[in-house]
Amino acid sequence: MNGESRPRLLIVTGPTGSGKSDLALTLARELGGEIINADSLALYRGFDIGTAKPTAEERALVPHHLIDVLNPDEAFDAARYLRAARPLAEGLHAAGRPALAVGGTGFYLRSLTAGLFEGPGRDDGFRARLAGEAEAGADLHARLAEVDPETAARLAPADRVRIERALEVHHVSGRPISAWQREHGLAEAPFETLTIVLDRPAREMEDRLRRRTRLMFGRGLVAEVESLLAAGWPPDLKPFGSIGYRETLEHLAGRLTLTEAEEQTFLATRRYAKRQRTWFRSQMPGAVWFHPDQAEDILAAARRFFANAIVE
């Protein structure tokens, strides 16, 4: 189909440590574009070293959006990401500037490009009540089976995040989440997208993640955490539960040596990279996979993508 062409959005993603940020910076400079962060943790101010956030110099070279926009105690989720990122991408397109969504949070990227059903948002009061009941021994999975057997059958009894969300949606809207999901079908497509997934051979990733982890601790991850704590942020905030930060907190609490904290951070990062790959494979069909060394090819593909009228 021709007609009104949708705004174009170039997505650059890949597992942690694949080299997304560097390549995206190159692409954005060559294309004269701007970067919209798609990393769930780079949103938080003060979490710099452990998130390998782009430096001030890098951000001076290319405009970056959605970085350092949250305090550590601010709630955030895929819906808020969608609401923040979509207007940015549309605005860049309207201004004639290539928009690049760059980051490893696959769920956010899919939400941006495929949407989320427009049901009820998070209800913290309800969540708190549920948590209390679960504490008291309530079988939430069984409860879900009564109101939404389809979803209960799909979810493992231990998957409390999804079970609580499903109960919440039913409680607030009176409709099972499975109905919302079927109706929505992840069928939104507000953008014309080119999705580039960067990846490297296992051996290479292993070396890079080792080096990356050592560098984070060498650059003062422990001091960064200490200063966040000194600023009064409690250690149970969401971003403190992320890789590198939780291990550092364990170290500061005396439960891990520095060496153990670094080793566990490395292992967790490697495991996370694997999960990301699995997500990109199954949830981002149509993505084009490259080795970051193929920068020339990627740039050429990106130029074509932004230059040509896309005809479907």
Add this chain to the structure above:
RNA sequence: GCCGAGGUAGCUCAGUCGGUAGAGCACUAGACUGAAAAUCUGGGUGUGGGCGGUUCGAUUCCGUCCCUCGGCA
């Protein structure tokens, strides 16, 4: 050299009154619609230190050698 303890999965270990073995972590595959660096699901990957003996059958019992750790010389 002597005495003691121990060699079982990639690591730390459990167990087998003799019927070829299993936990955690690691690894691997997967799921994912408002917590996503989160949350969860499946999979055991093994010359049981070497050689010999007893036995229908040895990782298990016996002998011997090797190795590791500790103690004594």
